[in-house]
Amino acid sequence: MLVESQKSHPKMAKVDRDSCSSPTIEVTIVEVTMSSSAQKKSPAKVGRPRNNDKEKTERGERILNAAEELFALHGYDGVTLRTLANAAGVDVALISYYFGPKQQLFDTVFKRRAEILNQQRLEALQTAKDEVAPTAVEVEKIIEAFLRPLEVAQESEDEGWKNYCALLAYVNNSAVWGPLLMSKHYNELVDVFIDALRLALPDSNDENLYWCYHYMSGAMSLTFANTGRIDKMSKGLCRSDDFKAAYDRMIPFIAAGFRQVCC
Amino acid sequence: MLVESQKSHPKMAKVDRDSCSSPTIEVTIVEVTMSSSAQKKSPAKVGRPRNNDKEKTERGERILNAAEELFALHGYDGVTLRTLANAAGVDVALISYYFGPKQQLFDTVFKRRAEILNQQRLEALQTAKDEVAPTAVEVEKIIEAFLRPLEVAQESEDEGWKNYCALLAYVNNSAVWGPLLMSKHYNELVDVFIDALRLALPDSNDENLYWCYHYMSGAMSLTFANTGRIDKMSKGLCRSDDFKAAYDRMIPFIAAGFRQVCC
DNA sequence: TTGACAATTCAACAACCGTTGAATTTAAAT
DNA sequence: ATTTAAATTCAACGGTTGTTGAATTGTCAA
Numbered sequence: 403m404l405v406e407s408q409k410s411h412p413k414m415a416k417v418d419r420d421s422c423s424s425p426t427i428e429v430t431i432v433e434v435t436m437s438s439s440a441q442k443k444s445p446a447k448v449g450r451p452r453n454n455d456k457e458k459t460e461r462g463e464r465i466l467n468a469a470e471e472l473f474a475l476h477g478y479d480g481v482t483l484r485t486l487a488n489a490a491g492v493d494v495a496l497i498s499y500y501f502g503p504k505q506q507l508f509d510t511v512f513k514r515r516a517e518i519l520n521q522q523r524l525e526a527l528q529t530a531k532d533e534v535a536p537t538a539v540e541v542e543k544i545i546e547a548f549l550r551p552l553e554v555a556q557e558s559e560d561e562g563w564k565n566y567c568a569l570l571a572y573v574n575n576s577a578v579w580g581p582l583l584m585s586k587h588y589n590e591l592v593d594v595f596i597d598a599l600r601l602a603l604p605d606s607n608d609e610n611l612y613w614c615y616h617y618m619s620g621a622m623s624l625t626f627a628n629t630g631r632i633d634k635m636s637k638g639l640c641r642s643d644d645f646k647a648a649y650d651r652m653i654p655f656i657a658a659g660f661r662q663v664c665c
Numbered sequence: 666m667l668v669e670s671q672k673s674h675p676k677m678a679k680v681d682r683d684s685c686s687s688p689t690i691e692v693t694i695v696e697v698t699m700s701s702s703a704q705k706k707s708p709a710k711v712g713r714p715r716n717n718d719k720e721k722t723e724r725g726e727r728i729l730n731a732a733e734e735l736f737a738l739h740g741y742d743g744v745t746l747r748t749l750a751n752a753a754g755v756d757v758a759l760i761s762y763y764f765g766p767k768q769q770l771f772d773t774v775f776k777r778r779a780e781i782l783n784q785q786r787l788e789a790l791q792t793a794k795d796e797v798a799p800t801a802v803e804v805e806k807i808i809e810a811f812l813r814p815l816e817v818a819q820e821s822e823d824e825g826w827k828n829y830c831a832l833l834a835y836v837n838n839s840a841v842w843g844p845l846l847m848s849k850h851y852n853e854l855v856d857v858f859i860d861a862l863r864l865a866l867p868d869s870n871d872e873n874l875y876w877c878y879h880y881m882s883g884a885m886s887l888t889f890a891n892t893g894r895i896d897k898m899s900k901g902l903c904r905s906d907d908f909k910a911a912y913d914r915m916i917p918f919i920a921a922g923f924r925q926v927c928c
Numbered sequence: 929t930t931g932a933c934a935a936t937t938c939a940a941c942a943a944c945c946g947t948t949g950a951a952t953t954t955a956a957a958t
Numbered sequence: 959a960t961t962t963a964a965a966t967t968c969a970a971c972g973g974t975t976g977t978t979g980a981a982t983t984g985t986c987a988a
Contacts (some may be wrong), residue, residue, distance in 0.1 A: 659922045
């Protein structure tokens with residue numbers, strides 16, 4: 403006989419789900435579900451619904467929004483299609499009907515906002531280039547163009563952007579998804595920004611530039627992973643949802659790092 | 666009819682497992698399993714084994730090692746006890762016998778190396794304090810004491826340390842596990858290092874210090890998440906398993922960031 | 929009107945999940 | 959030599975998983 407320790411498991415099977423895999427002590431989890439509303443199961447009319455049953459957000463979109471939130475919080479394997487269906491207030495079969503297999507759904511969720519975000523960053527960079535001689539943009543301005551759109555996204559009224567940022571953190575740190583999805587959707591952007599940085603730091607070699615970019619990417623990821631850890635660590639002095647505070651410090655922090663290593 | 670797109674799923678159920686949830690295209694995954702060896706199922710004698718069947722590493726330890734590797738790669742929900750048993754070359758029931766419920770196993774894996782790592786960092790910090798007047802340790806030295814033990818761990822002959830570092834990255838970025846496990850096992854260490862940094866940067870307020878610490882934590886995490894992304898990003902110029910390169914640049918990068926924000 | 933098709937629910941599927949109890953073999957204590 | 963306990967395998971449990979086929983209801987063009 404080994405184990406006992408947490409004297410727990412004598413006769414408890416029951417795997418908890420619906421509230422999603424969560425650690426040791428089961429602190430209620432107060433309704434993850436979807437911000438929108440929906441569920442409360444009982445009647446459920448079969449067949450195509452009337453057109454005048456206008457729901458403010460379409461079902462397909464509701465699924466994507468809920469998926470975004472849940473995948474960001476629990477990861478790919480931590481979310482079951484039934485939990486997701488419940489959160490989105492739709493039947494589970496509808497998910498496959500709209501989006502195919504689970505992996506394809508994940509792909510779709512990740513892709514949805516990637517292009518928008520990329521475009522905002524490219525525009526910000528272009529603006530910076532237009533302000534001065536395009537060959538002589540400052541490091542700070544480049545970092546700013548890279549990071550600030552994320553702050554805007556996270557502060558957006560559209561709650562979904564915050565979830566997407568957390569999803570981005572998950573994918574970026576995942577050895578399984580990262581190589582696939584990050585390269586596919588963000589490599590082009592990386593090239594543009596590295597080019598700009600190379601111009602701003604002409605004494606650097608590319609190896610230094612890429613490593614520094616990597617550190618920036620890590621700092622950024624943890625920031626919008628939004629784990630609430632800094633709140634605990636600082637005993638409430640810093641709040642992880644205070645994005646202004648996070649980005650205002652992050653930009654000079656990163657810029658100084660680049661200058662140090664790449665000069 | 667929506668969906669079709671990846672014209673895939675007409676008649677494929679079969680969820681793939683054993684090779685562990687992995688994205689869209691199924692690129693073989695060439696035997697994740699355990700580095701050690703084991704498995705190849707056929708005879709399997711029931712009952713307690715002879716003592717002279719000396720296996721170089723005990724079964725309990727083999728389970729922990731395999732769990733470390735798989736949890737780091739696929740996350741908590743991405744690993745099933747059967748996959749794990751297979752990788753460790755033991756029967757699935759033995760896992761529960763040794764470690765109780767799955768969550769308790771995860772806890773045990775995370776805890777195992779946390780204390781060792783903390784102690785190494787504290788020693789490194791003490792050494793730095795002993796070299797000069799203990800009130801005037803340089804920022805670089807503090808960062809070095811914090812980061813260098815990780816480089817050593819990752820370069821260690823014991824492959825397990827690399828896996829543990831990746832696991833640490835997973836937990837640190839997880840909104841589910843982070844608040845629980847990081848606080849429990851690493852908060853004490855944070856306090857000591859923040860104290861040291863406060864002395865080295867006397868003009869700073871604590872808010873700045875905690876945010877900078879947070880950026881450092883993120884950069885570090887992504888570095889040992891070891892996703893191989895920097896390899897692709899840089900078209901082979903940088904290699905994510907070149908830890909020396911990673912840490913040699915990271916220390917001045919972070920130190921410069923601290924100096925910029927906290928002066 | 930009719931007929932094609934889009935959107936939805938429901939029930940089922942085989943496979944798999946974490947966990948446990950019983951059986952078996954060996955080691956250690958008496 | 960006998961008993962007790964440890965270490966292991968096997969088979970099963972009740973429940974959950976992603977996915978699909980059939981049935982139902984609505985829309986819209988012909």
